[in-house]
Amino acid sequence: MTLSPLAQEALVATLTILLVVGTLLGLFSVMTWVERRTLAFMQFRLGPNRAGPFGILQPIADGIKLFFKEEVMPAAADKWAFLAAPVVAVTTALLATAVIPYGPPFTLGRWSVLPEWLRGRTLQIQIADLEVGLLWIFAIAALGVYGVVLAGWAANNKYSLLGGLRSSAQMFSYELALTLSWIGLIMAAGSFRIDDIVAAQAGWFVRWNAIAQFPAFLVYFVAATAEVARIPFDLPEGETEIVAGFHTEYSSMRFALVQMAEYINMITVSVLAANLFLGGWHSGIPWVPETLGGFPLGFVWWGAKVAFVLFVFIWLRGTLPRFRYDQLMHFGWKVLIPVAGVWVMGYSVWIVLGSR
Amino acid sequence: MDAALFYFFAAVAVVAAVVVVSQRNPIYSAFALVVTLCSLAAIFGLLGSPFIAAVQVIVYAGAIMVLFLFVLMLLNVRREVDRPGGRDRILAGVGLALVTLLVLQAGTVLLGSRRAPAADFDASTTEMAKILFSPVFLYAFEATAILILAALVGAVVLAKKEL
Numbered sequence: 001m002t003l004s005p006l007a008q009e010a011l012v013a014t015l016t017i018l019l020v021v022g023t024l025l026g027l028f029s030v031m032t033w034v035e036r037r038t039l040a041f042m043q044f045r046l047g048p049n050r051a052g053p054f055g056i057l058q059p060i061a062d063g064i065k066l067f068f069k070e071e072v073m074p075a076a077a078d079k080w081a082f083l084a085a086p087v088v089a090v091t092t093a094l095l096a097t098a099v100i101p102y103g104p105p106f107t108l109g110r111w112s113v114l115p116e117w118l119r120g121r122t123l124q125i126q127i128a129d130l131e132v133g134l135l136w137i138f139a140i141a142a143l144g145v146y147g148v149v150l151a152g153w154a155a156n157n158k159y160s161l162l163g164g165l166r167s168s169a170q171m172f173s174y175e176l177a178l179t180l181s182w183i184g185l186i187m188a189a190g191s192f193r194i195d196d197i198v199a200a201q202a203g204w205f206v207r208w209n210a211i212a213q214f215p216a217f218l219v220y221f222v223a224a225t226a227e228v229a230r231i232p233f234d235l236p237e238g239e240t241e242i243v244a245g246f247h248t249e250y251s252s253m254r255f256a257l258v259q260m261a262e263y264i265n266m267i268t269v270s271v272l273a274a275n276l277f278l279g280g281w282h283s284g285i286p287w288v289p290e291t292l293g294g295f296p297l298g299f300v301w302w303g304a305k306v307a308f309v310l311f312v313f314i315w316l317r318g319t320l321p322r323f324r325y326d327q328l329m330h331f332g333w334k335v336l337i338p339v340a341g342v343w344v345m346g347y348s349v350w351i352v353l354g355s356r
Numbered sequence: 357m358d359a360a361l362f363y364f365f366a367a368v369a370v371v372a373a374v375v376v377v378s379q380r381n382p383i384y385s386a387f388a389l390v391v392t393l394c395s396l397a398a399i400f401g402l403l404g405s406p407f408i409a410a411v412q413v414i415v416y417a418g419a420i421m422v423l424f425l426f427v428l429m430l431l432n433v434r435r436e437v438d439r440p441g442g443r444d445r446i447l448a449g450v451g452l453a454l455v456t457l458l459v460l461q462a463g464t465v466l467l468g469s470r471r472a473p474a475a476d477f478d479a480s481t482t483e484m485a486k487i488l489f490s491p492v493f494l495y496a497f498e499a500t501a502i503l504i505l506a507a508l509v510g511a512v513v514l515a516k517k518e519l
Contacts, residue, residue: 081383131481135410139397142418146390149422153383153429161429172422192481 008117017127024097028263029059035314042318069252074155077249081154086254089147089261096140096268099133101126101195104281104290104298126195133194134186137272138179141227145171147261152246163245166235166325173332174226174233180340181220184213184347185276194272198280205284210277215343217277219336224269226332228262230313232320235328266313267306274305362402369395377449382428386421393417407481 003011033048033056040047051057073082102125110119130136145168152164186192188209189200201208210217226233235245247258274280281298291297323331368391375388393416401409488497 078381078383130406132406132410135407135414139410139413139418142414142422143390143394145418145422146387146425149425149429150387153425165426165429168422168426172419 003115003117012118012123013127016125019125020097020102020127021094023102024094024264024267025260027267028260029063031263031267031310032062032259033058034310035317038311038314039318042315063256066252066256071252071254072249074157074249076156078154078156081150082249083254085147085151085154086250086257086261088150089144090257090264092140092144092147093261093264093268096137096144097264097271098127099130099136099194100268100271100275101129101198101280102271103302104296106296106299109294124195129193129195132192134182134192134197137268138175138182141175141178142172144261144265148246151250151258155246155249157249160246160248163248167229167246170229170233170235170328170332171227173329174223174336177219177332177336177340178223178227180337180344181216181223182276183344184216185209187347187351188213194275198275198282201279202282203286205279208277208279208282208284210279213277213343213347215339219340219343220277221273223332223336224273225313225316226328228265228269230266231317232323233328234322235325267310270306270309270313273309274302278305278309280305358402362399365395365398365402368392369399383425386424386428389424390417390421393421405480405484407484 036058037047037049037055047055048058049055051061073079105122105124107122108114108118108120148167148171149164152160152162152167155161185197185200189197191197197209201212206212229235247255250258279301281296281302283297283301289297372388372391372395376385376392379385379388394413397409397412397417400406400412487493
């Protein structure tokens with residue numbers, strides 16, 4: 001079978017999209033189980049361990065349960081907005097993942113199972129390699145607020161509305177700190193492209209941005225936790241205060257969609273932390289070989305880093321109490337943003353002096 | 357391919373813009389405006405300037421419209437009721453749109469020979485930054501920054517009775 005170059009490109013792109021979206025959705029369901037089991041062990045419980053070996057089939061059971069639950073829409077809700085909100089949330093969550101490279105570029109072997117044109121080709125698991133990669137993520141994150149705002153408003157419920165307002169105020173307060181923490185990295189790499197930022201961290205692990213730009217890393221991690229509304233910044237759904245925040249009135253599969261958006265966002269910020277700050281797919285030790293028997297070891301380092309960041313998020317949830325709302329705003333505006341700003345200014349001076 | 361995408365996003369932008377003015381529910385209007393702004397961003401991207409596209413979404417579709425929505429939601433604005441003179445307003449709006457179209461068309465025809473060559477213009481982020489921070493635009497750029505800062509301080513002073 002011969003394909004035109006355009007058709008080849010289209011086929012590779014389609015397969016990449018299916019692979020990324022499929023993996024993310026699979027990882028979402030597995031993460032719900034991993035999170036519950038890990039939290040349980042931290043609290044000397046067992047967690048869900050009945051469905052299948054170690055309870056690994058629990059996400060499927062949860063899915064079936066949610067699927068057969070009754071869908072309730074409040075009588076006074078705004079119908080279209082209520083239906084659209086979870087869709088907006090999931091769409092923006094998935095769109096943000098488009099520019100992220102998942103692992104190193106790799107070269108396919110000349111295996112006979114592959115069609116002729118694919119043999120020996122170098123590929124990378126990345127949907128779109130944009131010149132403005134980080135700006136794209138920032139733009140989509142800015143749009144992600146709408147899912148929450150719309151959900152809170154549409155339900156026509158006081159708790160939902162308050163939760164939606166809290167949530168959106170929190171999200172775009174911490175977005176500022178999040179973006180400020182990236183500026184140092186962009187200056188160091190001289191590019192918005194995530195691949196370039198990863199490439200700038202090659203070599204010894206002291207070149208990783210988590211070490212070389214430690215204050216930026218701290219700001220990023222705290223702001224990212226707030227951005228995805230994880231404990232200790234989970235006020236939007238602080239159940240002791242405002243029932244369940246913006247998704248109080250959501251049930252059944254629409255509730256599952258809201259949850260899915262939140263988990264995908266958490267996976268996104270974890271992958272970004274690995275790529276931008278923890279050296280991506282570089283091992284951190286120059287004399288470690290890049291491939292082992294043709295297999296790019298970068299996938300192992302990269303996967304381990306992502307898994308570690310995801311574990312830290314769960315660990316925080318098992319450890320820390322929730323912030324109060326005024327403390328949250330105070331911390332975001334008066335501590336995090338100034339620290340990030342001072343770091344950006346200091347780093348700029350350093351670069352200018354260094355280039356003299 | 358580019359032309360098809362352009363017409364798609366242009367159509368989405370126009371339809372959403374009509375929804376902005378025709379919709380009686382202010383929240384729906386605001387969301388239609390977000391759709392218009394995002395379609396415009398897509399058109400900027402098609403023109404070869406991903407930076408402008410991203411900034412368009414961040415600033416307009418993201419930051420500014422979220423503030424609009426905050427106000428609408430906090431004031432709990434509901435559906436507008438029909439006011440007398442509605443027909444006249446529609447006519448005035450359509451008339452204004454036609455006049456604008458006419459002026460733009462006339463301008464294009466008159467200045468057609470002096471149109472900027474689109475093909476050999478490099479709109480990449482690095483090139484744009486070089487132009488923006490060159491002496492040609494540097495002072496205008498910095499003056500805008502000071503203007504925005506002054507507006508920001510003014511807003512805080514007006515909003516907060518006690519500092």
